[in-house]
Amino acid sequence: MSEHYDPRTFQALTFHDKVPSFLDGSDTPRSYLEQCLETIAEREPEVKAYVVLNEDGAREAADASTQRYKDGKPLSTIDGLPISIKDLLETKDMPTQMGCEAYAGNFPTNDNAAVWALREAGAVVLGKTVTAELGGSHPGPTTNPFDPSRTPGGSSSGSAAAVASRMVPTAIGTQVGGSIIRPAAFCGNVALKPTQGGINRGERQATSMSTHGPHAGCVEDMWQVAIEIAKRSGGDRGALGLFGPMTAPAAAKPDTLIVLETAGWAMLDDKSKIAFEGLLENLQRAGITLLRRVDYPLIEKLEQTIVEAPAITGNITPWENRWAQRNLVNLKGEFVSERAKATLAKAEAMTPDDYRAAILDREAAQRAHAAIGNLADAAITLSCPGPAPLWPGDIQGQPLAPRPTGDAIFNTPSSMLFAPCVTMPLMSVGGMPVGAQIMGQQHEDARMTAFARWIIDEIDPVLVD
Structure with a gap:
């Protein structure tokens, strides 16, 4: 239904x-x-x-x-x-x-x-x-x-x-x-x-x-x-944990937002682009200033560093998981998907230097993100590359054929940056939900929650058929 x-x-x-x-x-x-x-x-x-x-x-x-x-x-x-x-x-x-x-x-x-x-x-x-x-x-x-x-x-x-x-x-x-x-x-x-x-x-x-x-x-x-x-x-071992009040932060209007395209903008469908631009127009009508990559070199530098977020994530995580995955495949390989085995094979082809290079790239991106902290209250971008993909089912005889859970291209940046973000259900494209996310500096979880609360309450959603 x-x-x-x-x-x-x-x-x-x-x-x-x-x-x-x-x-x-x-x-x-x-x-x-x-x-x-x-x-x-x-x-x-x-x-x-x-x-x-x-x-x-x-x-x-x-x-x-x-x-x-x-x-x-x-x-x-x-x-x-x-x-x-x-x-x-x-x-x-x-x-x-x-x-x-x-x-x-x-x-x-x-x-x-x-x-x-x-x-x-x-x-x-x-x-x-x-x-x-x-x-x-x-x-x-x-x-x-x-x-x-x-x-x-x-x-x-x-x-x-x-x-x-x-x-x-x-x-x-x-x-x-x-x-x-x-x-x-x-x-x-x-x-x-x-x-x-x-x-x-x-x-x-x-x-x-x-x-x-x-x-x-x-x-x-x-x-x-x-x-x-x-x-x-608390938080993870050695981490400071989540900061913020014991009740939901009051709604707060952001004054200035940075619009991040990420690598995902190039693959986005036209209707989703129209929906997101419409949402940005609604934010501007509400008196919020929007900054883009053409406005400031620091934003452009961040955009350039996060373009590689999917690749960096795709190197770091398989390497960190490789021993556990190898143990599992050795013990019960017949019960593990070909897709998981392919990820393991990628990890086992890596070297420690490959992993170190990915970590250094991640740290460089985090520095670029910290550098924009004084330019705006937060960044805004899409939460997904358009509506959820259709899933026609498995392709017989092709265990590695694409099984669309959707592309994480708009998500790997915040993960790589260790940054808090909140997704907001503010768009409908072709009758399906499409989210926008607001992202802050590390430990600004409560602040992003307050901004998200205001935007959801005050900004009109956008529908594109």
Whole structure:
């Protein structure tokens, strides 16, 4: 069932606005959970967002939350919040199979640091969402909630689709190249890709560019999830963690924004270019000054450095993963996709000098990004290269044929820069969501959240048929 997406009228599922009714007893977290389960029963056969659900455990947690509200003692701003977890993160009560047949039945019985923090805050961990294999590009069965013939993006496919189809108000995704922001943009969600190290990844710290971040139906829920996790489990080892208030930052209007084209502009379709330029015009009409690469040499220098972001990311991450991937292939190679094996082969053809060169290129890009910090409040660009691609299915006999979860070309820059960004559902192209993202300097997560909140509230969305 296709559903034409209109950001002006689409009603996302939200949680923060229900908390007052939990406090006064006119509604309960258990009732809210049951509404989520009803939607899952209706939408899941087509959307296929979940690997596993723990309905009994969720009901038990929701009942405990209901009692805490009755006693006037909720544990946090997200007590009773139904949330789903990307199936890369360990959960003590559900298997963690990472979208890979080699991990079928894997049941660690531990909680990832972020999952542990969510439970400590009283959140209701409802299920594990589909991930592309090992967090890579070989996708699972999840479809886009607005058109089942299209991808929801990846690798956080199920998390994006579960929120977009109103199954849950929030879900946790992960990103190395673009796996939080791109699927959120394809599915019409808001999402935060935090400053590198801002949210404790627990056992998922094998790569230097991966992050955890929330998908949500609104900025308020997005921020509350992120900050409640950071309050309890902190950031990565040796990292400063996520900074910001314990309630969602108030909306703030940016005065000046830098428009980044990135390497993605050249591959963007005409309709998406029209939509984004229309959004920029709306920002200018609201009194926001826009700066472009032709205006300042420092912006041009940044544009030139981030052109190589996909290649730099594509060298760093496979190298860092190579030993784990080799162990897996040696043990259970028959259960690993040809796409994952091709990534391993690339890594094993690299040398330490190749990796060092990529790290130095990343550091140079980070310096170029820091140099524009005083020019504007933030940067804005697209979150995805147009609407979600159609997925006609696998091509028989061609295991490495393109399987479109979408290109991360607009996402690898923020990942490489370790910069926070928030994607905003502000455009519809051909009836499908297309997001725009606002990106700041490292540790400006709260500031970007405040800007995103203002832009979503005050700037008219753009529709191009």
